[in-house]
Amino acid sequence: MSTQTxxxxxxxxxxxxxxxxxxxxxxxxxxxxxxxxSMSMIAKEASVxxxxxxxxxxxxxxxxxxxxxxxIAHWNLGLDNVSPDDDPAHVLYNYVKSKVILAVNQxxxxxxxxxxxxxxxPYLQNYFRANTRPWVKQKVDVFQAWIDADKMDNVDPYHLxxxxxxxxxxxxxxxAEVLLVMNKLEYDETDVAQITQSIAHIILKGIGLKIxxxxxx
Amino acid sequence: MSTQTxxxxxxxxxxxxxxxxxxxxxxxxxxxxxxxxSMSMIAKEASVxxxxxxxxxxxxxxxxxxxxxxxIAHWNLGLDNVSPDDDPAHVLYNYVKSKVILAVNQxxxxxxxxxxxxxxxPYLQNYFRANTRPWVKQKVDVFQAWIDADKMDNVDPYHLxxxxxxxxxxxxxxxAEVLLVMNKLEYDETDVAQITQSIAHIILKGIGLKIxxxxxx
DNA sequence: TTAGTAATTGACCTTTCGGTCAATAAAGAT
DNA sequence: ATCTTTATTGACCGAAAGGTCAATTACTAA
Numbered sequence: 107m108s109t110q111t112x113x114x115x116x117x118x119x120x121x122x123x124x125x126x127x128x129x130x131x132x133x134x135x136x137x138x139x140x141x142x143x144s145m146s147m148i149a150k151e152a153s154v155x156x157x158x159x160x161x162x163x164x165x166x167x168x169x170x171x172x173x174x175x176x177x178i179a180h181w182n183l184g185l186d187n188v189s190p191d192d193d194p195a196h197v198l199y200n201y202v203k204s205k206v207i208l209a210v211n212q213x214x215x216x217x218x219x220x221x222x223x224x225x226x227x228p229y230l231q232n233y234f235r236a237n238t239r240p241w242v243k244q245k246v247d248v249f250q251a252w253i254d255a256d257k258m259d260n261v262d263p264y265h266l267x268x269x270x271x272x273x274x275x276x277x278x279x280x281x282a283e284v285l286l287v288m289n290k291l292e293y294d295e296t297d298v299a300q301i302t303q304s305i306a307h308i309i310l311k312g313i314g315l316k317i318x319x320x321x322x323x
Numbered sequence: 324m325s326t327q328t329x330x331x332x333x334x335x336x337x338x339x340x341x342x343x344x345x346x347x348x349x350x351x352x353x354x355x356x357x358x359x360x361s362m363s364m365i366a367k368e369a370s371v372x373x374x375x376x377x378x379x380x381x382x383x384x385x386x387x388x389x390x391x392x393x394x395i396a397h398w399n400l401g402l403d404n405v406s407p408d409d410d411p412a413h414v415l416y417n418y419v420k421s422k423v424i425l426a427v428n429q430x431x432x433x434x435x436x437x438x439x440x441x442x443x444x445p446y447l448q449n450y451f452r453a454n455t456r457p458w459v460k461q462k463v464d465v466f467q468a469w470i471d472a473d474k475m476d477n478v479d480p481y482h483l484x485x486x487x488x489x490x491x492x493x494x495x496x497x498x499a500e501v502l503l504v505m506n507k508l509e510y511d512e513t514d515v516a517q518i519t520q521s522i523a524h525i526i527l528k529g530i531g532l533k534i535x536x537x538x539x540x
Numbered sequence: 541t542t543a544g545t546a547a548t549t550g551a552c553c554t555t556t557c558g559g560t561c562a563a564t565a566a567a568g569a570t
Numbered sequence: 571a572t573c574t575t576t577a578t579t580g581a582c583c584g585a586a587a588g589g590t591c592a593a594t595t596a597c598t599a600a
Binding site: 137138140141221223224226227231234235239242259261262265266268269271272273275276277280282283286287288289300303304305307308309310311312313314 | 482497528
Binding site: 547549558560570 | 571572573574576577578579582583584586587592593595597598599600
């Protein structure tokens with residue numbers, strides 16, 4: 107919106123190239139981590155001279171931050187517009203389901219975040235403080251309202267949220283282990299339903315809720 | 324046992340130095356990852372010339388493999404000697420509890436494994452195939468026996484195991500996120516009990532079990 | 541005492557890293 | 571047409587990476 111006044115040729119090619127670079131960087135950082143990825147690898151993957159990357163993004167750090175920022179922008183944490191009046195079973199079931207779908211279908215971004223947090227979240231600290239923490243606080247308050255209204259068991263809302271995050275993201279971040287243990291090459295169509303069903307069963311029943319009727323997709 | 328016949332001075336100093344190096348390497352690899360750790364950093368941390376490390380361990384890869392092997396050797400997966408005759412509630416409660424204690428008190432090794440699996444488990448594949456997979460198979464069979472005997476709900480045993488692993492390890496691998504979200508600097512004494520309680524409540528109740536009476540520690 | 545083996549380490553090698561720079565090309569404004 | 575600004579890129583830089591090597595030291599077995 108700031109540069110909407112000039113849809114020049116320059117602007118267009120610049121954004122095209124930046125997108126090209128960011129796509130390549132996202133893929134490589136996700137697979138190999140920050141330290142495991144070099145600027146020349148990104149350049150080669152994006153079919154762009156290395157110096158051009160340094161022209162658009164001032165450093166490797168800058169590029170990495172841009173990659174993370176872009177993912178965050180696309181990434182809706184879900185569970186929005188949830189209120190104490192809602193039915194916890196439906197809300198949580200849908201949340202689990204959407205997280206499992208995300209984990210199975212788009213594991214790269216989840217893994218990028220995971221490796222970032224593993225190293226102490228150097229680039230995500232500020233984001234967590236400014237965004238995630240208040241977001242979590244709000245959901246936790248709703249959970250607590252449900253508990254107070256006897257809609258569900260008295261389970262610490264923070265740990266309930268961590269339980270949902272951990273169980274669902276596990277299938278993205280630790281995909282290699284899951285597949286090795288289950289002796290599979292990749293997830294198949296039935297896995298999403300099977301995983302969702304198992305997790306939802308344990309968690310919902312585990313906090314005193316009933317699993318909602320499932321409508322055909 | 325092969326060189327037990329010669330407890331020379333040489334042997335002693337060799338093992339002492341190897342341990343020194345492995346300790347330093349384990350710590351650094353855990354914190355910074357494989358690519359983020361350099362041989363000279365390890366040398367400095369172990370107070371040993373870099374060339375000496377290359378003398379004992381032929382390459383960085385070799386050292387890394389030795390670090391992983393040593394952790395695996397120390398690492399008992401727990402849940403051993405479990406049989407269909409056991410009480411699932413007690414067995415699983417104790418398993419969750421021991422995993423939480425491990426996650427909170429010794430997160431470094433957990434994180435080393437996590438970052439290894441994140442990258443596709445290049446060094447752990449063989450281990451998983453040879454050890455973890457059969458280990459899992461055995462536990463899964465016991466879980467299934469419990470299900471068949473109506474001792475617990477019919478939840479896919481693999482996903483039940485993944486649920487236990489993910490929820491407990493989360494507090495080690497994603498410690499940075501947990502602490503940031505909860506606005507803490509570190510885990511305190513009450514956290515282990517609180518985490519154990521929350522996870523055990525959800526999972527045990529979630530598969531139709533009762534939480535065992537808790538005896539004072 | 542001495543011959544032989546294992547351990548130690550400073551110096552050095554090649555490669556690759558992130559990053560700079562100057563020269564050139566392309567585009568927009570006048 | 572010309573001037574100014576922005577993009578593009580090959581060549582290059584110092585630092586640090588993993589690893590080698592040869593010379594020296596420490597130890598053991600005869």
